[in-house]
Amino acid sequence: MQHIIDRFVSYVTIDTESDPNSNTTPSTKKQFDLANKLVDELKAIGMTEVTIDKNGYVMATLPANVKEKVPVIGFVSHYDTTPDFTGKNVKPQIVKNYDGGDIVLNKKQNIVLSPKYFKDMLLYKGQTLITTDGTTLLGADDKAGITEIVTAMEYLVKHPEIKHGKIRVGFTPDEEIGRGAHHFDVKKFGADWAYTMDGSQIGELEYENFNAAGAKITCRGKSVHPGYAKGKMINSMLIANDFINHLPAGEIPQETKGYEGFFHVTGLSGSIEETTVEMIIRDHNAKKFKERKELIGKIAKKINKKFAKQFGADIVEIEVKDQYYNMKEKVKPVFHIVEIAEEAMKQLGIKPIIKPIRGGTDGCQLSYKGLPCPNIFAGGHNFHGKYEYVPVESMVKATEVIVKIAELTALPNYGLKK
Structure with a gap:
């Protein structure tokens, strides 16, 4: 020994x-x-x-x-x-x-x-x-x-x-x-x-x-003097927070076990103009894995639609890469x-x-x-x-x-x- x-x-x-x-x-x-x-x-x-x-x-x-x-x-x-x-x-x-x-x-x-x-x-x-x-x-x-x-x-x-x-x-x-x-x-x-x-x-x-993927979510914003920001400022950090809040409640590592999949935010950094969310996506089931990746796309689409007129372009961009199966x-x-x-x-x-x-x-x-x-x-x-x-x-x-x-x-x- x-x-x-x-x-x-x-x-x-x-x-x-x-x-x-x-x-x-x-x-x-x-x-x-x-x-x-x-x-x-x-x-x-x-x-x-x-x-x-x-x-x-x-x-x-x-x-x-x-x-x-x-x-x-x-x-x-x-x-x-x-x-x-x-x-x-x-x-x-x-x-x-x-x-x-x-x-x-x-x-x-x-x-x-x-x-x-x-x-x-x-x-x-x-x-x-x-x-x-x-x-x-x-x-x-x-x-x-x-x-x-x-x-x-x-x-x-x-x-x-x-x-x-x-x-x-x-x-x-x-x-x-x-x-x-x-x-x-x-x-x-x-x-x-x-x-x-x-x-x-x-x-x-x-x-x-797990089937595994990594995701990078980039949220944009508009910086305006806070004293005159009404109707003009868009804080990208709040956009990122909104994105995270749209994820299913409880489907996180600390509340799942066995075959249960999850979304896991691993990094968050930003400013008013731009915030990046880094995330991993995990699921044993191939069909559910695919649905998880599709869900973050749907969340981005929903937020983009909300800010389309005010921002004039997609305010949220996502990049998803499969890691292993x-x-x-x-x-x-x-x-x-x-x-x-x-x-x-x-x-x-x-x-x-x-x-x-x-x-x-x-x-x-x-x-x-x-x-x-x-x-x-x-x-x-x-x-x-x-x-x-x-x-x-x-x-x-x-x-x-x-x-x-x-x-x-x-x-x-x-x-x-x-």
Whole structure:
């Protein structure tokens, strides 16, 4: 277990925050610091065909040790961390034999990780937790996944008695800003299917995710001296507020769950003359996803009609871009790849938690690029903030799941009951 802790800490202490405002890949040069370390480490543990391309995509091979023809499988994780919260100078704290009470992350700033608020913590009483020091995120999303993949490959190299087919591993930049699979060379990767190790709670197994789009709403206005503004001024900030108020009440992240979709305002900035609203649109159902995108167009049209005479042109302009789609459509035809992961968990005494992802992973984009790619737990909780933590035992179990999937895939009918 200490080996996994040491490896994980060595990854999270490298700053790999991505930048949505950058047009390069990776979006930040510092992501190469970890990418290059991974290249060296993969070579050191005995992997072959270890490569890194100009965009920071790392790939490697564990050759098959069986003569039979076995499908080539892959495991994928991303090494960037979200720009939502700083990932600079991460100082992990190791809490052994967690007692089920509050964990003081930062005494000076009175930052406490408490099971009264984060009830999932109680699932891990008696285990070893790795937390932040309250000033940064941890980076378990998705450096826990990388730790598990590298550790599993190292284990398989050292234990040739475990029979498996050819295994490919891939590590990507910029997943947190939606670009993790953009330059992923599926043909070069050469796997029949893969798994992203990018889930949360132990047991999670996901093959459904949101259909996703981003929207930019630009509201115009007219600035006039406020003392003489009657009938003349148009305040674009109030137009933006009106637009937001037209969205369905309650269809927001904090009031939805399961398969329920939402509209989420992520940014709002402006002045009297111009205000920009940034928003994401999410829904698992393709028809409802389409209707959500159409709705914001209808809202814009209604406001434009209201101000047509006074403004003389469209006062609201919208730009909508699809980001990714529900991988379910690509995974269901090859559903045995989910069943293999489920069987692996069951054989290891892990209760599978099959549920939709309320978000996306590299896997959803890779699935549409021809690489079906369900998502498996990596163990972390409370991603993207200072309350992030990961139980070490969950990382150990995720590592064992990878090994077991490799083993099952080499068996007749993948070890599944016919």
